[in-house]
Amino acid sequence: MSADHTSSVISARVRHVEALLESRGLLDEGEIDGRIDEFLAGGTPANGARITARAWVDPGFRERLLADANAAIREVGLSMAGGLQEQRLKVVANTADEHNVVVCTLCSCYPIALLGPSPGWYKSEAYRSRVVRDPRGVLREFGLELPERTRISVWDASAESRYMVVPRRPEGTEGLSEEQLAALVTRKGLIGTAAV
Amino acid sequence: MGDLAPGMRVRTRTADPDGHTRLPRYARGAVGVLVEQAGVHPLADDRARGRAGTPQPVWHVRFAAADLFGSGDHTVTVELWADYLTPIEEPA
Incomplete structure (x- = not known):
């Protein structure tokens, strides 16, 4: 069973990939947060x-x-x-x-x-x-x-x-x-x- | 994997794989009945290992609690990839 994900190795990897995508201009800063907010809004x-x-x-x-x-x-x-x-x-x-x-x-x-x-x-x-x-x-x-x-x-x-x-x-x-x-x-x- | 159809009795895989699987431990090596197909999806075990995974049917499989836990009069319906399931030969 999985419990808290925030400090897991995969979370760190995701944050790292996110930063790389942003530095290469493939992803706007905060774009993922925006998409998540949109998803949760309704x-x-x-x-x-x-x-x-x-x-x-x-x-x-x-x-x-x-x-x-x-x-x-x-x-x-x-x-x-x-x-x-x-x-x-x-x-x-x-x-x-x-x-x-x-x-x-x-x-x-x-x-x-x-x-x-x-x-x-x-x-x-x-x-x-x-x-x-x-x-x-x-x-x-x-x-x-x-x-x-x-x-x-x-x-x-x-x-x-x-x-x-x-x-x-x-x-x-x-x-x-x-x-x-x-x-x-x-x-x-x-x-x-x-x-x- | 065989051809699966609603009403068929199946046994779930007993092996405990390295890494991620979506076959819960309590439902391993258990006998259940196929209720209905729940779409077609790449095997989660493959995706967790970075592989694309071939899409395969996913089924709602119903188990009697007594078969899973040795007691209880309820049922537990688990959603399982066809890869986890082997049809049981019914006695003639």
Whole structure:
């Protein structure tokens, strides 16, 4: 497992290469920081919440979202193509029978475009190593007690896809607008460590 | 590598390679079921060694927790390059 990257040999090499590229005029000073800022600018859990609310009110959208998330999120004006190449998005939906939770056991892969920067606990070794072994126990520590009969599916973002969970729509929200529904959705809900 | 298809049972590689791999330790030498293909990408192990790597299918592979850890009633779905996977011959 990798932990903190900032002082690693590879970081030093990257900084060295960056300096060389700048000295040879191939890269403007600060260009990489600019690109990273641009990439992060639109990223916020409000995007994931908007997708979720649309999936709650529109069964057709929900179906398209689960089948091909990259195409479906374009319907709400979002995209996974903000980086150097489009990242594959896999969206999974919670039901009464099944609860999904996402982790990256190898590092900290996360759908930044839809959820913003990841929370500290998502990158912690404790979460990454424990949630695959004992998800029910870890979710209990997050305050989420699932019924015994609810199956738990853990998704390890070990390769190129990014994952998002569509939480279950809370009961008693029939009268709410799509916007009001989106306001109910939390970042933890979109990772799977909270009910909504 | 063979032809892989959804529903197929596969065993993951057991070898612990030198350097980077995207086959998590807990999922080594384990038997799982292919769920769906997750695109085509150059093998991360090659890229980490500075090689371009030939693009190959990547799969969502579902494991029963009991098969990975000896206990647990949940499943863990890991995303694995075809290079890590060998189809299991089903008994007739």
